[in-house]
Structure formats: structure tokens, C-alpha cells
Amino acid sequence: MDLKTFLVVFGTVFVAELGDKTQLATLLFAADRDVSKWTVFAGSALALVVAAGMGVLAGGWIAQHVSERHLALIAGTGFLAIGAWTLAQA
Numbered sequence: 001m002d003l004k005t006f007l008v009v010f011g012t013v014f015v016a017e018l019g020d021k022t023q024l025a026t027l028l029f030a031a032d033r034d035v036s037k038w039t040v041f042a043g044s045a046l047a048l049v050v051a052a053g054m055g056v057l058a059g060g061w062i063a064q065h066v067s068e069r070h071l072a073l074i075a076g077t078g079f080l081a082i083g084a085w086t087l088a089q090a
Contacts, residue, residue, distance in 0.1 A: 013052070022048075 018022055026044040030037050062071065 017048075 022044070029035060029044075030040045050086060066074075
């Protein structure tokens, strides 16, 4: 296993997930006194694993059909567009 890649991916996803609507939804489910916290944890953890798996599969498939350079340009352009849109809305 490539520890550096693992740590970068873990750190990026961990920070991105903090305080997002998925974490807030999980918090609200866990706040129900009649619900098992382990069931909420297992359900939310499995959902995140499946979603991440879909992202990995899609990324692997796209990487076979689109060059890494083009992917970087598309991703960079997308992030800039989202940033510009966010600033325009502020």
C-alpha cells in the first residue's frame, strides 16, 4: 500500500466531509434516543464506502478513456467555475 497516497486521500476526504450535510444527517439520526448508534454508524459508514467505491470505479474507467492532462484541465476548470459562481452569488 502506498502510505502517502492513503494519507492524502484520507485527509482530503475527512476534511471535506466535516460539517457537510451527510455528517449533519448522520448526527440527526444518531440523536434519536430510540435508535441504535451502532446501526446509524454502520449504515452511514457503508453508504460512504459504497459512494467512494463508485467514485473509484468511475475514476478508473474515465482514466482509461481520457488522458490525465485532460482530466486535470477539466477538474481545474470545474473548480474555478464553481468558485466564480460562489463569489458571484455572495
